[in-house]
Amino acid sequence: MSFTAIAIDDEPQALDVIGLHAAKVPFLDLKATFTDAFEAIAWLQTNRVDLIFLDIKMPDISGVDVVKCLPRTPMVIFTTAYSDYAVEGFDLDAIDYLLKPFSLARFLKACTKALDMHTVRSGSNVPDSIFVKTGYEDEKVVLDELLYVEADGNYLSLVLPTRKLLTRQTMAELLQQLPPERFVRVHRSYCVAVNKITKMARQEITVAGYVIPIGASYEEAVAAIRMRLIL
Incomplete structure (x- = not known):
């Protein structure tokens, strides 16, 4: 099983890192990246993905507010350089919270958690x-x-x-x-x-x-x- 994703971050270098890591995860299909959160919101009005990699501290609108304004909320993995946002991030049932700079191993761990959740949501059996x-x-x-x-x-x-x-x-x-x-x-x-x-x-x-x-x-x-x- 695999899942689709986009990444939103106002820093192009951060998106480059996510793109490089994502290319090495076989079950992840990164559809698009955005430096402008409002462009991403508009894109999501007509496109559906399973997961968003989302920076929290961005100009004009925070990642937390992006999640709150989406009509359909995909899974979310927050990516940020500020650990103080962790509580607010997990209050939105985020799958994981990646503190920059994060390694490929840590990125893969977060993606694996998202895959597990996607499997559950898709109705696949999870052992008890x-x-x-x-x-x-x-x-x-x-x-x-x-x-x-x-x-x-x-x-x-x-x-x-x-x-x-x-x-x-x-x-x-x-x-x-x-x-x-x-x-x-x-x-x-x-x-x-x-x-x-x-x-x-x-x-x-x-x-x-x-x-x-x-x-x-x-x-x-x-x-x-x-x-x-x-x-």
Whole structure:
């Protein structure tokens, strides 16, 4: 499955970066880019896209106001150099918030989240459970019950409210089974359920009483989650 998008930013260089990144994402079709938000609004009156990459701080009209005035609101990924706009951006149910300058890896992560949402909106099935091999058996895990996953040598420990399951596979293999909008890797050895987070500190996350460290390589992903949960 793929989806269509446009990008709106008053800085041509920012649009160039989005264009270069978008060309490397196989499931993304970037239809047009605009430095003038009003031209984009007019274009959207007669054209439909699934996603808008949208700068927030622009002359004459903000990206937030652009979203509010659209008759049909596509998915939105905000792109800006100002972190103070995060709360207002997520108040509009933005898919993600990219803080400039952002890497291709971070851009791809945001696009993957948009693809997942597009898949849901299109009516495709999103799993509510998975099966993991425990010894010689395959055991069902209801995703609403999964708190977090911890790597333990060659095994993974799946932590649920009343039990732990041990399975022999890598974190990368398990993450392919988990919906990325619901689970995020916060450390080389840990993946957590976003809706089970009860506290977030600078270097650790608390999930149902369990304190989990944040790895330096995953601080950007955690920052995005923090913005989603700030309200």
